[in-house]
Amino acid sequence: MFRQTSEFLEWFAEQQRVQRHRVTPVPLEELDGWSFDPETGNLGHRTGKFFTIEGVEVETDRRETPAWSQPVIVQPEAGVLGIVVQEFDGVPHFLLQAKMEPGNINLLQLSPTVQATRSNYTRVHAGRPVPYLEHFLGPSRGRVVFDALQSEQGAWFLAKRNRNMIVEARGHVPVRPGFCWLTLEQIGELLRADNLVNMDTRTVLSGLPWNWRGQAEAPLVGRLDGFADWTGERSLHRMTDLRSALTEVRSTAVFRRRRVPLADVKGWSHSGTSVTHEDGRFFSVMGVDVEAEGREVSRWSQPMLAPAGRGLIAFLARHIEDRLHLLVRLRTEAGTFDVAELGPTVQCLPSNYRHLPIERRPRYLGRVRLAPRSATLLDVVHSEEGGRFHHAENRYVVVADEDAPLDPGEGFVWMTPCQLAAFAQHANQVNVEARNLLTCLRFLR
Amino acid sequence: MFRQTSEFLEWFAEQQRVQRHRVTPVPLEELDGWSFDPETGNLGHRTGKFFTIEGVEVETDRRETPAWSQPVIVQPEAGVLGIVVQEFDGVPHFLLQAKMEPGNINLLQLSPTVQATRSNYTRVHAGRPVPYLEHFLGPSRGRVVFDALQSEQGAWFLAKRNRNMIVEARGHVPVRPGFCWLTLEQIGELLRADNLVNMDTRTVLSGLPWNWRGQAEAPLVGRLDGFADWTGERSLHRMTDLRSALTEVRSTAVFRRRRVPLADVKGWSHSGTSVTHEDGRFFSVMGVDVEAEGREVSRWSQPMLAPAGRGLIAFLARHIEDRLHLLVRLRTEAGTFDVAELGPTVQCLPSNYRHLPIERRPRYLGRVRLAPRSATLLDVVHSEEGGRFHHAENRYVVVADEDAPLDPGEGFVWMTPCQLAAFAQHANQVNVEARNLLTCLRFLR
Numbered sequence: 001m002f003r004q005t006s007e008f009l010e011w012f013a014e015q016q017r018v019q020r021h022r023v024t025p026v027p028l029e030e031l032d033g034w035s036f037d038p039e040t041g042n043l044g045h046r047t048g049k050f051f052t053i054e055g056v057e058v059e060t061d062r063r064e065t066p067a068w069s070q071p072v073i074v075q076p077e078a079g080v081l082g083i084v085v086q087e088f089d090g091v092p093h094f095l096l097q098a099k100m101e102p103g104n105i106n107l108l109q110l111s112p113t114v115q116a117t118r119s120n121y122t123r124v125h126a127g128r129p130v131p132y133l134e135h136f137l138g139p140s141r142g143r144v145v146f147d148a149l150q151s152e153q154g155a156w157f158l159a160k161r162n163r164n165m166i167v168e169a170r171g172h173v174p175v176r177p178g179f180c181w182l183t184l185e186q187i188g189e190l191l192r193a194d195n196l197v198n199m200d201t202r203t204v205l206s207g208l209p210w211n212w213r214g215q216a217e218a219p220l221v222g223r224l225d226g227f228a229d230w231t232g233e234r235s236l237h238r239m240t241d242l243r244s245a246l247t248e249v250r251s252t253a254v255f256r257r258r259r260v261p262l263a264d265v266k267g268w269s270h271s272g273t274s275v276t277h278e279d280g281r282f283f284s285v286m287g288v289d290v291e292a293e294g295r296e297v298s299r300w301s302q303p304m305l306a307p308a309g310r311g312l313i314a315f316l317a318r319h320i321e322d323r324l325h326l327l328v329r330l331r332t333e334a335g336t337f338d339v340a341e342l343g344p345t346v347q348c349l350p351s352n353y354r355h356l357p358i359e360r361r362p363r364y365l366g367r368v369r370l371a372p373r374s375a376t377l378l379d380v381v382h383s384e385e386g387g388r389f390h391h392a393e394n395r396y397v398v399v400a401d402e403d404a405p406l407d408p409g410e411g412f413v414w415m416t417p418c419q420l421a422a423f424a425q426h427a428n429q430v431n432v433e434a435r436n437l438l439t440c441l442r443f444l445r
Numbered sequence: 446m447f448r449q450t451s452e453f454l455e456w457f458a459e460q461q462r463v464q465r466h467r468v469t470p471v472p473l474e475e476l477d478g479w480s481f482d483p484e485t486g487n488l489g490h491r492t493g494k495f496f497t498i499e500g501v502e503v504e505t506d507r508r509e510t511p512a513w514s515q516p517v518i519v520q521p522e523a524g525v526l527g528i529v530v531q532e533f534d535g536v537p538h539f540l541l542q543a544k545m546e547p548g549n550i551n552l553l554q555l556s557p558t559v560q561a562t563r564s565n566y567t568r569v570h571a572g573r574p575v576p577y578l579e580h581f582l583g584p585s586r587g588r589v590v591f592d593a594l595q596s597e598q599g600a601w602f603l604a605k606r607n608r609n610m611i612v613e614a615r616g617h618v619p620v621r622p623g624f625c626w627l628t629l630e631q632i633g634e635l636l637r638a639d640n641l642v643n644m645d646t647r648t649v650l651s652g653l654p655w656n657w658r659g660q661a662e663a664p665l666v667g668r669l670d671g672f673a674d675w676t677g678e679r680s681l682h683r684m685t686d687l688r689s690a691l692t693e694v695r696s697t698a699v700f701r702r703r704r705v706p707l708a709d710v711k712g713w714s715h716s717g718t719s720v721t722h723e724d725g726r727f728f729s730v731m732g733v734d735v736e737a738e739g740r741e742v743s744r745w746s747q748p749m750l751a752p753a754g755r756g757l758i759a760f761l762a763r764h765i766e767d768r769l770h771l772l773v774r775l776r777t778e779a780g781t782f783d784v785a786e787l788g789p790t791v792q793c794l795p796s797n798y799r800h801l802p803i804e805r806r807p808r809y810l811g812r813v814r815l816a817p818r819s820a821t822l823l824d825v826v827h828s829e830e831g832g833r834f835h836h837a838e839n840r841y842v843v844v845a846d847e848d849a850p851l852d853p854g855e856g857f858v859w860m861t862p863c864q865l866a867a868f869a870q871h872a873n874q875v876n877v878e879a880r881n882l883l884t885c886l887r888f889l890r
Contacts, residue, residue, distance in 0.1 A: 078695075078696035078697075080696075144685050144686055144689045145685070146685070147685070147688060147689035147692045147693075148688065148692055149692055149695055149696055161696070163692060163696040240589050240590070240591070240592070241589055243592060243593065243871075244589045244592035247592045247593055247594055247608060247872065248592075250523075250594055250872075251523035251525075251594055251606070251608040252523075426688075426871060427692065427695075
């Protein structure tokens, strides 16, 4: 246990020394074990396991572009993202690990206790068993605090979900090398740092029940003038109406999707080195060789998805009836599991829109970017999961905007953070970007 | 408004006289507007609208049979099943209609205020507008009591969902011919009758929040000795653990499904007259010509699915910690939207299993069938939706069985009716058979 953040930082620096690793970009066609299917152009592993890169074609009335095709990661199996929690001296502590992922900017980040694909934990690659897995699966698992299948990035994954779990362990839990106990307060401090608390930890924590064990919500927001009271008991809309809004979109939207061969995706070029968008927008698919210690296996190769720039993930916030409300967008993407999920007000790669006139840029993007510094409640940089995404940084922002319209337009809806957290208790309601931002809002100090 | 059930019955008899209709079985290949695709063998309408009969192939570790293929109804659009509610003298009244459906045994049943496919309400077949639709969609809709996308029969439909809604109307609601106001108590009495309250009405009512407006729950169960106290506040499992059980199945089960041409479905024969299982089990697909008054259009032809016998839909019930608990099965079927949903203890066509040894029959089927009359809390016959299913009767049963095992085995879980109703508030958690049985349990008098 760390008494001060500085102690943690020393420990973490030591982990960076101990866990040696090297990540080397490699042309896709030279990736060991991976190849393009000669017929479809799909990229896959020789075992047929792990994941594939294929194409997807979408038709929808919920985006500016009515139809498009794009490459997409297909990984139908759900992994486990699990955090063990246990009280010491009456204070809940969360067991996290300093874990290397090839796509991480500084390689090591704070991951959940268990972060395992199904291939991992069924040991397809014949590595070592996954430590602490017994707390989440099987007869000796602990008392469940949270357990839901949650969606991953809909712009990059086809209907991918992971099982997000928080479990109170029974009995003594030995701390293995590379693992450490942190309080919610300490995690809240570490959330201030760029690229330290990884995406999986952030998404799992978004599922912690509201005010769980009397843990304070939103210390940052609470300290700001005029945002002291946001318990969410009063709100613009009832939960029934908010659920109804999501039901309406899911039952009336046009959303047709089919998998297509990667070779048939239009507007993308497939060199042997990488798969890229013809205008350099969106993302590319690249390959890496990884050498590491402290992992299940010490050497492997894999494709990764690398975004074309730093993304922006933002909520506009304002008072309504004296409560803080967030502007939520009912968002549809190529890979969305069920038509739409609750997302941030703005979620995009701003560079994708640089060449476009203002009216074709995402709604509210301008309001977020032009917000004065004094209105910024939150502004941190975190990155997406380093097991699939290479240097995928996003700026996570919450901006107070008391002039934002009460009637925000088709596809947008105001709700309190508490209401959003209630949705996040259930599977496939809140997208991963909004869950990550919610965790920052709830816990960052 | 009816002061007594007898008044309703007179009105209903009058409706049967007024709404004339005739349903004539017709060979599939003579069905007006419908034809088998020469390549795939799929059965569809010339407009490409309404629905198709195709094939589906399933592989799963959640059923006795690890893999099979079967015909299935494909109808990707969600319709609206909506009931208008309004208080008169402080008592909520529900607006139902006496509606003809070609598959109904006595043709006329009590349907929701609105029961419209998307083709209906976007008027693909250019009929009359759907009455009362404005209470559910658009700017003048009422206050939402319940709104969720709910699944239909997974054994017959491919991932089909309908939008289930209960809405409190604003202002005066004129009662059109064929419609009537009924209290929950009156509906509860009518639920005793065979094949009177239709499936759509029953599924929508299952979404009524628990103890809504002080409406009494489970008058029938409450009257039975020893089942007086079942408010569900104490229960064997916490909601978190129950949600976790569903998450576990959805994240670990093997469930692979793909659409195949109807011509490729094995074990089924396709004559020009009908599509049937080679052993006469499960169901067949037949055609009907319909002539009717009081419908959007007065004449049409369509295929229907006709089950091979009367089904059994049953909960075992017992006391646990002094509360009534129901034995719920986490059930997977060919068409289940998301791997599994909460279903009844037993849900089958018993005739399918007549030739099989006991150990290959559905678990707990014997316990339900051998239950003494005195242990039967509920035993009524209702039928499935008459717009798609021809004479699809099910016996809906709840049996008290104090010796049922507390540890009911893999895939089964005990929960209180209140907990099951909480799941039914959300989309795709409780299957249509369990929702229907829950409505009988909650409201039947």
